[in-house]
Structures are given as structure tokens and as C-alpha cells.
Amino acid sequence: MKDLLKGQKLLAICLFFCFLFNFPILSLFNKDKYFGFLPTLFFYVFAIWFIMIVVVGLIVEELNKRKSNPETDE
Numbered sequence: 001m002k003d004l005l006k007g008q009k010l011l012a013i014c015l016f017f018c019f020l021f022n023f024p025i026l027s028l029f030n031k032d033k034y035f036g037f038l039p040t041l042f043f044y045v046f047a048i049w050f051i052m053i054v055v056v057g058l059i060v061e062e063l064n065k066r067k068s069n070p071e072t073d074e
Contacts, residue, residue, distance in 0.1 A: 006063045010056065017052045021045070
């Protein structure tokens with residue numbers, strides 16, 4: 001049952017990040033301004049990509065931890 005919930009979490013996160021990489025949101029950051037030495041659009045894409053990798057990694061790590069230690073399953 002917990003595996004199904006984790007799969008649903010991963011699907012929801014995937015859909016959320018697909019929304020963040022969609023046209024209307026990306027167009028908000030397509031300005032002629034810079035964040036440091038990067039254009040704001042590039043900074044936004046790399047930041048969201050990094051956050052997505054961290055969030056998915058944490059969820060998968062939690063899933064693997066619970067699979068290897070079934071007595072702590074709630």
C-alpha cells in the first residue's frame with residue numbers, strides 16, 4: 001500500500017514540475033535581466049531542475065529505507 005502512495009506522490013510531483021516547465025510559467029522568467037551571470041530564464045530552469053532532482057531523490061530514498069526496514073512501516 002505504501003508503494004502505491006509513493007508512486008502517486010512521484011506522479012504528482014512529476015506533473016507539478018511539468019507545469020513549472022510549461023510555457024506560461026517559463027514566459028514569466030523570459031526577461032532581459034540577469035541573475036548573477038545567468039539570464040533569469042536559465043537560472044529558473046536550472047534551479048527548478050535541481051529542486052526536482054532533490055525532491056524525487058528524497059522520496060525514492062525514503063521508499064528504499066522502508067523496503068529494507070519493514071518493521072518500521074506504519
